[in-house]
Each structure stands twice: as C-alpha cells, then as structure tokens.
Amino acid sequence: MTDSLIAAARAAQVRAYAPYSKFRVGAALEAADGSVFLGCNVENASYGLTICAERAAICAAVSAGALRFRRAVVVSDVDPPAAPCGACRQVLAEFGLDLPIDGVGLTRTVRWQLSELLPAAFGPEQLG
C-alpha cells in the first residue's frame, strides 16, 4: 500500500543539502486539515547552523499558518530508523505531544508517540 505522507517525505529527502554528513533526512507533517508540509536537512559550512528536516518542516507549516498536526514522518537511510533529535522533539512538542511519528528507514518503519520520545516535556503551559 502506498503511504502518501511517506512518499512526500522521501521526495523532500531527495532535496536534502547534506554535503558534510551525507546523512539525508526528509520530514513530512500532516496538519489537522490534511495539508502537508515538508522539510529536509540543510547543512552549513559552519556546522552548528545546520537545520534538521523536522524543524524545516515545522517552519514551513507555521509560516503557512498551520499550528495543529495529526501525523509526522521522518525518513532516512538507516535501519533501525532514525528518530527525531532532541532539539526537534522539543520544537515539535510546542504544538502538542499527542503526535504519532513514523520513523522510516531503509527497510523498516517504527511508530512513536512524541509524548514517549519527550517525557516530562517542558511546554507552553509552564509559562502560564
């Protein structure tokens, strides 16, 4: 069965700019209204300025006015599939911990809930 969100994340992965690590990542976010936002990792010669695929997707979504999400997909070329890094977990959590995330590797897919990837999260509710 074709999963269109995974296919979209794969299409974004092709556009990854990863000349340093060669580790190409694609992300797709499905908003509450069904619209889809994509991101890929964008590396920089000043390595620490690299932007992960997930955060690129969040920025695309928020820039288009989407703030509620029902599913995320992260694709890379490793098995077991790579999960979002800690920084991306925190940025995703800003918009809700109730988010299924599919990590897609070369041959395997793993599903996590953001709430399990970022337990005891700090979030907007702490700021009153």
Ligand code: THU
């Ligand atoms: N990367 C992502 O795009 N998302 C993650 O969650 C983990 C890491 C990227 C950053 C960098 O370009 C490359 O993968 C290797 O760390």
